[in-house]
Amino acid sequence: MPELPEVETTVRLLRPDVVGATIEKVSVFWERTVGRPSVTAFRRGLAGRTITAVSRRAKYLVFHLDDGRLMSGHLRMTGRFTVGEERKPPHARVAMQFDDGRWFVFSDVRKFGRLGLGDTLDDLLPPLGPEPLTDALDGDWLATALRRRKRLLKPLLLDQAFVAGLGNIYVDESLHRAGLHPLRSAHTVTRSQAHDLCAIIKDVLGSAIVAEGSSFDTFYRTPEGNPGAFQDEFFVYGRDGKPCRGCGTTIKKLLVGQRGTHVCPKCQPVPRKRRTR
């Protein structure tokens, strides 16, 4: 599922195709895909606008328009942006035609993705924690922030208001590499473990971007239609029943905060007085 690396890859590959393009008209095939303003306001607000830049904040794509407004896009599980000749490829939810005839399309099998239009990032996006790949996230900050919270480590890391951009895959991978169990209470993580975890998160996300994201199922594809390659570097995600690449112990899958969670029982010691399964 698209997390920070997949969104960053999408932004990078989309950028040359959409920056400078002018939106002539907008077709909305599934109204709920349009979150923020009404569908009418969304269509009117985009018509005639030129995209001047594309950036990313957390798992959101942000399209900057020539009138200073912003269009946000969240891929959620199965969302995908493409640019091509087709107005309505399979599962197309919103299509924007550029003045050169090309169609900029948002497709989304499961219909969880959302597009929005607004004046500023603040009114368009919910409260978000620091960006992991910038100096906004550093070991000292993470150590202090973890100590203050009395929540399970994994659900906290998945909380976008705590740290932005992490999802199920990269949290599992990062915790495994850091040797931390997802059921640990955040405040029990030591300062040095927090520093390690911080560096690992940055490294995992950075490597995943280099690999153009992860495609373990049929869902995530780059705008060009290619799968990512980072799934080949997974240590635990989706590897339950298989041997840990580090120690050979069988990877277990458990449920943490309603999320499928993968751990190596040996590399990630179970926190005291907590049961797994």
Place this chain on the structure above:
DNA sequence: CAAGACTCCTGACGGC
């Protein structure tokens, strides 16, 4: 403040 339940959706998959 923490955490679980529920909701939105559809394709894939297991069971029979």
Place this chain on the structure above:
DNA sequence: TGCCGTCAGGAGTCTT
């Protein structure tokens, strides 16, 4: 073979 129930999963909302 085919039908059907179940499940995954990000994030918002509601309840405990």
